Amino acid sequence: MATQLHQDFSGATRWRRRPRPTFAWLAQTVTGVLLLVLLTVHMVAQHLVVEGGLRTYDQVIAWIRNPVVLVVEALLLVCVTWHGIAGVHAVLLDLGLRGRTERIVARILGDVAVATVLYGLWLLYRIAFRG
Amino acid sequence: MIRTGSERGRGRRQASRWLDPRGRHLGTWAFVANRLTGLGLVAYLYLHLVILSTLLRGPEAWDGLVRLFRNPVFLAFDVLLVLGLAFHGFNGLRVALVGSGLLVDRHNAVLAAAGILVGLVSLVAAVRIFFG
Numbered sequence: 001m002a003t004q005l006h007q008d009f010s011g012a013t014r015w016r017r018r019p020r021p022t023f024a025w026l027a028q029t030v031t032g033v034l035l036l037v038l039l040t041v042h043m044v045a046q047h048l049v050v051e052g053g054l055r056t057y058d059q060v061i062a063w064i065r066n067p068v069v070l071v072v073e074a075l076l077l078v079c080v081t082w083h084g085i086a087g088v089h090a091v092l093l094d095l096g097l098r099g100r101t102e103r104i105v106a107r108i109l110g111d112v113a114v115a116t117v118l119y120g121l122w123l124l125y126r127i128a129f130r131g
Numbered sequence: 132m133i134r135t136g137s138e139r140g141r142g143r144r145q146a147s148r149w150l151d152p153r154g155r156h157l158g159t160w161a162f163v164a165n166r167l168t169g170l171g172l173v174a175y176l177y178l179h180l181v182i183l184s185t186l187l188r189g190p191e192a193w194d195g196l197v198r199l200f201r202n203p204v205f206l207a208f209d210v211l212l213v214l215g216l217a218f219h220g221f222n223g224l225r226v227a228l229v230g231s232g233l234l235v236d237r238h239n240a241v242l243a244a245a246g247i248l249v250g251l252v253s254l255v256a257a258v259r260i261f262f263g
Contacts, residue, residue: 021231029227036220043213048259053209054197057190084173091166120180127186 024086031083038076045069064128077120085113157242161222168219175212206260213256214249221245221252 047053055063063069089109097105185192199205225245228234234241 025230029231032220032223032227036224039216039220043216052197052201053260054200056197057186057193060186060193080176084169084176087166087169088173091170094166116177116180123180123183123187127183 024090028083028086028090031079031086034075034079035083038072038079041072042076045072061127064124070124070128073124074121077124078117081113081116081120085109085116161225165219165222165226168215171215172219175215203261209260210253210257213260214253217249217252217256221248 046055050059064073089106092105093102182196185196222245225241228241229238
């Protein structure tokens with residue numbers, strides 16, 4: 001998988017079609033493209049159009065209660081966590097992580113990803129409805 | 132590859148290409164830079180979640196942070212963040228396009244477009260961040 005992921009990147013510069021893309025590569029590409037959209041929306045709506053670039057406490061609470069904003073932020077959280085943790089996993093595989101250690105690390109990374117999404121969703125809920 | 136022109140011209144072009152960072156070398160640099168920006172952005176994701184958690188501590192705590200973040204040191208960090216995001220995003224899109232077999236014959240144009248977009252987005256962001 002390490003060589004596969006490496007080929008996914010270096011293959012892009014050697015202009016060679018991969019015969020069969022791996023699930024990891026597909027998932028990283030799909031979340032990556034989604035992130036281009038979601039992160040652009042996030043940066044524009046949360047910072048670019050805001051006077052001074054950051055909302056005050058009252059403005060944050062009012063803004064995040066908008067269901068569209070809540071859904072966009074929740075989707076962004078899931079995509080960015082998947083993309084980031086899968087990216088760290090890919091780097092570790094490239095560094096030569098294999099076997100039992102790799103399985104343990106992959107399990108930990110999976111748990112970290114789940115914990116990140118759960119904490120982020122709880123934070124969104126707390127800010128929007130208990131702020 | 133098409134070779135045209137005199138032997139002299141060709142020799143000079145090959146010599147300049149040896150020093151030229153484009154081609155396979157640029158691809159290697161983009162690969163390394165993609166990993167480094169990616170790891171940096173993961174670190175920022177967790178920093179971001181920690182900072183956002185300040186919202187749980189009420190208006191005074193959050194609005195104090197907002198004032199702090201308008202300090203030029205933090206603004207410079209914001210520009211660096213946008214640069215990292217823009218590079219990782221547009222280079223990632225380039226890798227996804229060419230890696231999927233799309234625009235393979237136009238890979239140099241895709242690379243140039245990605246570079247121009249990274250520069251433009253970062254420049255606009257820097258101007259907006261520092262000069263409103």
